[in-house]
Amino acid sequence: MASHLVAVIALDGVVAFDLGTPSQIFGAARGDDGHRLYRIQVCSPGALPVRSAAGFQVLPEHGLEITEVADTVIVAGIHRGGPVEDATVDPSVAGVLRDALARGARVMSICTGAFVLAAAGLLDDRPATTHWGWADQFRALYPQVKLDPDVLFIDDGDVLTSAGVGAGIDLCLHVVRTDFGSEVANRAARRSVVPPWREGGQAQYIERPLPRATDTTTAPTRAWALQRLGEPLTLQDMAAYATMSVRTFTRRFREETGVSPARWLLQQRVDHARGLLESTDLAVEQIARRSGLGTAASLRQHLQTTIGVAPSAYRRTFRVVPGAPGR
Numbered sequence: 001m002a003s004h005l006v007a008v009i010a011l012d013g014v015v016a017f018d019l020g021t022p023s024q025i026f027g028a029a030r031g032d033d034g035h036r037l038y039r040i041q042v043c044s045p046g047a048l049p050v051r052s053a054a055g056f057q058v059l060p061e062h063g064l065e066i067t068e069v070a071d072t073v074i075v076a077g078i079h080r081g082g083p084v085e086d087a088t089v090d091p092s093v094a095g096v097l098r099d100a101l102a103r104g105a106r107v108m109s110i111c112t113g114a115f116v117l118a119a120a121g122l123l124d125d126r127p128a129t130t131h132w133g134w135a136d137q138f139r140a141l142y143p144q145v146k147l148d149p150d151v152l153f154i155d156d157g158d159v160l161t162s163a164g165v166g167a168g169i170d171l172c173l174h175v176v177r178t179d180f181g182s183e184v185a186n187r188a189a190r191r192s193v194v195p196p197w198r199e200g201g202q203a204q205y206i207e208r209p210l211p212r213a214t215d216t217t218t219a220p221t222r223a224w225a226l227q228r229l230g231e232p233l234t235l236q237d238m239a240a241y242a243t244m245s246v247r248t249f250t251r252r253f254r255e256e257t258g259v260s261p262a263r264w265l266l267q268q269r270v271d272h273a274r275g276l277l278e279s280t281d282l283a284v285e286q287i288a289r290r291s292g293l294g295t296a297a298s299l300r301q302h303l304q305t306t307i308g309v310a311p312s313a314y315r316r317t318f319r320v321v322p323g324a325p326g327r
Contacts, residue, residue: 003039004037004038004039004071004072004179005038005039005041005066005069005070005071005072006022006026006038006039006040006041006070006071006072006073006074007041007042007043007062007066007067007070007072007073007074008022008023008040008041008042008043008074008075008076009043009044009064009067009073009074009075009076009093009096009116010042010043010044010050010058010060010076011044011045011050011075011076011078011081011083011090011093011116012050012051012078012080012081013050013051013052013053013078013079013080013081013084014050014051014052014053014058014076014077014078015052015053015054015076015077015078015079015110015111015112016052016053016054016056016058017165017168018076018077018110018111018113018165018168019042019052019058019076021076021110021168021169021172022040022074022076022110022168022172023040023042024169024192025169025172025173025176025188025192025194026038026040026172026175026176026188027040028187028188028189028191028192029176029180029184029185029187029188030184030187030188030191031180031184037176037179037180037184041061041062041066041070042058042060042061042062043060043061043062043063043064043065043066043067044058044060044062044063044064045063045064045090045092045093046063046064047060047061047062047063048060053078053079053080064092064093064096067096067097067099067100067105068096068099068100070100070105071105071106072105072106072107072108072175073096073097073100073105073106073107073108074107074108074109074110074113075097075107075108075109075110075113075116075117076110076111076113077109077110077111077112077113077131077164077168078112078113078115078116079112082119083112083115083116083118083119084112084115084134084137084141086141087118087119087141087142088119089116089119089120093116093120094119094120094121097116097117097120097122098120098121098122101122101158101159104158105158106158106159106160106175107122107158107159107160108159108160108161108162108171108175109130109160109161109162110162110167110168110171111130111131111162111163111164111165111167111168112130112131112134112164113161114128114129114130114138114161115130115134115138115141115142117159117161118138118141118142118145119141119142122159123142123144123145123159123161124144124145125144125145125146126145126146126156126159127146127147127148127154127156128145128146128147128148128154128156128159128161129147129148129149129150129151129152129153129154129161129162129163130147130149130161130163130164131149131163131164131165132149132150132163132164133164135147135149149163151163152167152170152171153167153170153171153174155171155174155178160174160175166194169192169194173185173188173189173194176188181278181279182274182275182278182279183278183279217252217256218242218249218252218253218256218257219256220241220242221238221241221242221249221253222257222264224241225238225241225265225268226268229265229268229269229272229290229291229292230289230290230291230292231292232292233265233292235249235250235261235262238253238261238265249261265292266302269291269292269293269302270291270293270302270303270306272290272291272292273287273288273290273291273293273299273302273303273311274303274314276290276291277311277314277315278315284296284299284300284311284312287299287311296311299311
C-alpha cells in the first residue's frame with residue numbers, strides 16, 4: 001500500500017484543473033510491480049462542499065485534519081476569496097499550513113494557490129511563482145514575497161510553487177522525480193499523456209503566432225538532436241537540418257520553446273546526464289561523454305549550476321533501488 005500521503009486543500013473558488021492535477025499525476029506514479037506510490041486525499045475546512053470557479057460544487061471526503069498526517073500538502077489554485085482579494089485567509093487553513101511546514105511536511109501550491117501560502121505567511125522573504133496573469137495583483141498584496149512570474153515552478157526545498165494550469169503538472173512530475181526517480185516520473189507522464197520534463201526555469205509565456213502556410217516547425221530538428229546528444233552539435237548543424245538560415249531557425253525555435261537553441265540543447269544534455277546518474281552505474285566521465293557535456297569537469301559545473309549538487313551527491317540522493325520506499 002502507498003505510504004506517501006498527499007493532502008490537497010480545496011477552497012471556495014477552486015480551479016478545477018488545479019484540483020485534479022495532483023490526483024492524476026501522483027495517482028499515475030507506480031512502482032515496478034504496478035502498486036501506487038502515493039495516496040491522495042482531497043480536503044476542505046470542515047469537509048464542507050466548495051464552489052469551483054467552473055460553476056460546480058466539489059464534495060471533499062475529508063476535513064483539514066487529514067493534513068496533520070500528510071507527507072505533502074498542496075493548495076489548489078483559486079479565483080476568488082480573501083487570499084486573492086485582500087490578503088486574508090481562513091485562520092484554520094493558515095494554521096494547518098504552518099503546522100505542516102513546522103513538522104517537516106512538504107507544502108506546495110498550484111497556480112494561484114500561492115496566494116493562500118502567502119496569506120498564511122509561508123512565503124515571506126522566499127522565492128515563489130504563480131500564474132503570470134496574476135503577478136501584478138500578487139505583488140500588490142504580498143510585496144514581502146520574492147515573486148518570479150517568469151518560470152514554470154520554484155522548488156525552495158520545503159515549499160514549492162508553480163505557475164498556472166500545465167505548470168502544476170510540471171511541478172507534480174518534478175516531485176515524483178525527486179521522490180522516486182526519473183523512470184517512475186516518466187512512466188507517470190506517459191500514463192497521463194503529458195511531456196515528462198520541462199525545466200522549472202523555462203518561460204511561462206511563449207509567443208506562438210499562427211504559422212504561415214510556408215512555415216515549418218523546429219520539432220523534427222529537436223527530435224533529431226535528442227538522438228544525437230553525445231555528438232558535437234552546433235547551431236549551424238541544427239539550422240542546416242531544418243533547412244533554415246541560422247537567424248530564422250533561432251527565431252522560430254525561441255517562438256516554439258521559449259528558449260534559445262543553445263540553452264535548450266544544454267537542458268537536454270543535463271537532463272540526460274541526470275537520467276544516467278539515476279539509472280546506471282556508469283562513471284561520471286562516461287556519462288559526460290554520452291550526454292554531450294564532454295568532460296567530467298563540465299558535467300560537474302553544469303549540474304552544480306542547475307541544481308546545486310555534484311554528480312556523486314546527486315547519484316547518492318536520486319539513485320533508485322528497485323523496491324525501495326520513496327523519500
